[in-house]
Amino acid sequence: MSAHECDVVVVGLGPGGEALVARLAKAGLAVVAVEAELVGGECPYWGCIPSKMFIRAGNLLAEARRIATLSGTATVTPDFSLVAKRIRDEATDNWDDTVAADRITAAGATLVRGHGRLAGDRTVEVAGETYVAAKGVVLNTGTTAAVPPIPGLSDTPFWTNREALKAEQAPGSLIVIGGGAIGLELAQAYARFDTDVTVLEVAPRILAPEEPESSELLTKVFESEGIGVHAGITIDRVDHDGTTFAVTCGDATYEAEQLLVAAGRRSRLDDIGLDTVGVEAGKFLAVSDDMQVTGGNGSGGLWAIGDIVGRGAFTHLSMYHAERAAKAILGEPLADYDDSFPRVTFTDPEVGGVGITEQQARDKGLNVRVGLTDVSASSRGFVHGLGNEGLIKVVIDADRDVIVGATSAGPTGGETLSALAFAVRAEIPLATLSNTVYAYPTFWRAIESAL
Numbered sequence: 001m002s003a004h005e006c007d008v009v010v011v012g013l014g015p016g017g018e019a020l021v022a023r024l025a026k027a028g029l030a031v032v033a034v035e036a037e038l039v040g041g042e043c044p045y046w047g048c049i050p051s052k053m054f055i056r057a058g059n060l061l062a063e064a065r066r067i068a069t070l071s072g073t074a075t076v077t078p079d080f081s082l083v084a085k086r087i088r089d090e091a092t093d094n095w096d097d098t099v100a101a102d103r104i105t106a107a108g109a110t111l112v113r114g115h116g117r118l119a120g121d122r123t124v125e126v127a128g129e130t131y132v133a134a135k136g137v138v139l140n141t142g143t144t145a146a147v148p149p150i151p152g153l154s155d156t157p158f159w160t161n162r163e164a165l166k167a168e169q170a171p172g173s174l175i176v177i178g179g180g181a182i183g184l185e186l187a188q189a190y191a192r193f194d195t196d197v198t199v200l201e202v203a204p205r206i207l208a209p210e211e212p213e214s215s216e217l218l219t220k221v222f223e224s225e226g227i228g229v230h231a232g233i234t235i236d237r238v239d240h241d242g243t244t245f246a247v248t249c250g251d252a253t254y255e256a257e258q259l260l261v262a263a264g265r266r267s268r269l270d271d272i273g274l275d276t277v278g279v280e281a282g283k284f285l286a287v288s289d290d291m292q293v294t295g296g297n298g299s300g301g302l303w304a305i306g307d308i309v310g311r312g313a314f315t316h317l318s319m320y321h322a323e324r325a326a327k328a329i330l331g332e333p334l335a336d337y338d339d340s341f342p343r344v345t346f347t348d349p350e351v352g353g354v355g356i357t358e359q360q361a362r363d364k365g366l367n368v369r370v371g372l373t374d375v376s377a378s379s380r381g382f383v384h385g386l387g388n389e390g391l392i393k394v395v396i397d398a399d400r401d402v403i404v405g406a407t408s409a410g411p412t413g414g415e416t417l418s419a420l421a422f423a424v425r426a427e428i429p430l431a432t433l434s435n436t437v438y439a440y441p442t443f444w445r446a447i448e449s450a451l
C-alpha cells in the first residue's frame with residue numbers, strides 16, 4: 001500500500017495538538033491529525049472544564065452555607081445530579097467530540113482516528129495506513145493517571161479523574177490518594193456535596209510543589225471543613241471487599257465507599273514508536289525551546305508539545321508549546337521561552353503560583369528576600385468575612401530587585417495572580433511595583449502589603 005504524503009502529522013490532539021493542527025492548516029500546510037480517543041484530549045472531557053464546573057457547583061454550596069453568618073438563613077440541599085448533568089450536557093456533549101472534530105476538518109486538515117506510531121523518520125502509521133510528512137511529526141500524546149504500585153490497588157475498582165468526573169452520584173465517603181492539585185480540587189468539591197473525604201499524601205505536605213505556606217493554608221481550611229488530611233504517610237496496601245475500600249497506612253486503616261487515585265500523571269510515551277527514530281524517553285521527552293525533540297537520529301523533523309515534555313502539565317502550556325512549534329515549523333521568528341509559567345490550584349481558597357518558590361530561589365544561590373501577607377487581614381479580606389483565607393508571598397532576587405516567584409492564595413487567588421505573573425515575566429523593577437497604586441479595597445491590593 002502506498003504511503004500518504006503530507007506536510008505535517010500531529011499525533012495526539014490534546015489542547016495544543018488541536019490548536020496546532022488548525023494553525024498549520026490555515027497557514028496552507030497539508031496536515032494529518034491523529035487521535036485515538038476524543039479530539040481535545042483530557043482537558044475538555046475529563047480534566048479542566050468538567051472539574052471546574054464541579055468546583056463551581058461545590059463553591060456555590062459553600063457560599064450558601066456561609067449565608068447563616070453573613071446575611072440570613074438558607075436551606076442548602078446538594079443535588080449532585082445537577083452537576084453531573086451539566087458536565088454531561090454542557091461540558092462534554094456526553095463525551096462526544098463531533099464539534100471539535102468538525103473544527104479540525106473545517107480548518108482544512110485531515111482527521112484520522114486511531115493509535116498513531118512513529119515508523120521511522122517523518123513517518124507515522126495509524127489504522128493500517130502510512131503517512132509521510134515532508135516537514136515532520138509533532139507528538140502531543142499527553143498523560144494518563146499514574147497508578148502507584150501499592151499492593152492490592154490494581155485489583156480494586158478505584159477511580160481516576162475520569163470516573164470521578166463522570167460519576168452520576170456522589171459517594172457517601174471517599175479516600176483520595178494524592179494531595180496534589182487534582183486530588184485536592186476533587187476532594188473539596190466532593191466534600192461540598194456531603195461526601196465524607198479523606199486525603200492521603202505520601203509527601204511530607206499536600207500541594208508539595210507550591211510554597212509551604214500554601215500547604216499549611218489548605219490543610220487548615222480542609223480540616224476546618226471536615227476533610228481529613230494525612231501527609232507524610234506510607235500506604236502499605238489497598239483492599240476492597242465488594243463494597244468498601246480499606247487503605248492501610250501503618251497502624252491506621254482508612255475506609256470509604258470509593259477511592260480516587262490522583263497520584264500524578266504518566267506520560268503516554270511507551271507505544272508511539274520512539275525507538276524507530278532512535279529517541280529514548282524517560283518520564284518525559286526532552287525538547288529544545290522550539291519544541292524540537294532532542295537526541296534521536298539527529299535528522300530533525302520531530303517536535304513534542306504539552307505534558308509529555310515535562311515543563312509543566314497545564315492546558316495553557318500545551319497551547320503555548322503549540323504556538324512555538326507552529327512558528328518553528330512555519331519558519332516564523334521565535335521569542336525567548338517563558339519558563340515563569342503560572343499555575344492555579346482551583347481549591348477554595350484558590351492557590352496561584354508563578355515563577356520559582358523561595359526554596360528553589362535559595363537552591364539557585366540567589367540573594368533572596370521574601371514578602372508575605374495575610375489576605376484575610378487585608379482591607380478586602382476584612383470586608384469579605386467568612387471564606388477570606390489567603391496569602392500573598394513574593395520571592396525577590398535582591399541583587400536585581402525583581403520578583404522571581406510569587407504565590408497568590410485567596411478567594412480570587414487565580415485572578416489576583418495575573419498581576420504577579422506579569423511582574424515576574426516582565427521583570428518589573430521593585431521600585432515600579434512599589435510606586436504603583438493598588439485599588440482599594442481589592443484582593444490584589446494585598447500585593448502592596450507583601451512588597
Ligand SMILES: Cc1cc2nc3c(=O)[nH]c(=O)nc-3n(C[C@H](O)[C@H](O)[C@H](O)COP(=O)(O)OP(=O)(O)OC[C@H]3O[C@@H](n4cnc5c(N)ncnc54)[C@H](O)[C@@H]3O)c2cc1C
Nearest residue numbers: 012014036041042047048116142143306307313314315318
Ligand atoms: C482532573 C484534571 C484537572 C485539570 N485541570 C486543569 C486546569 O484547571 N488547568 C490547566 O491548565 N490544566 C489542567 N489539567 C491538565 C490538562 O488537562 C493538561 O495539561 C492538558 O490536557 C494538556 O495536555 P496535553 O496537551 O499534553 O494532552 P492531553 O490532553 O493529555 O491529550 C493527549 C491526546 O493524545 C491522544 N493520544 C495519545 N496517544 C496517542 C496515539 N499514540 N495516537 C493517537 N492519539 C493519541 C489521547 O487520546 C489524547 O486525546 C487538568 C488535568 C486533570 C486530569
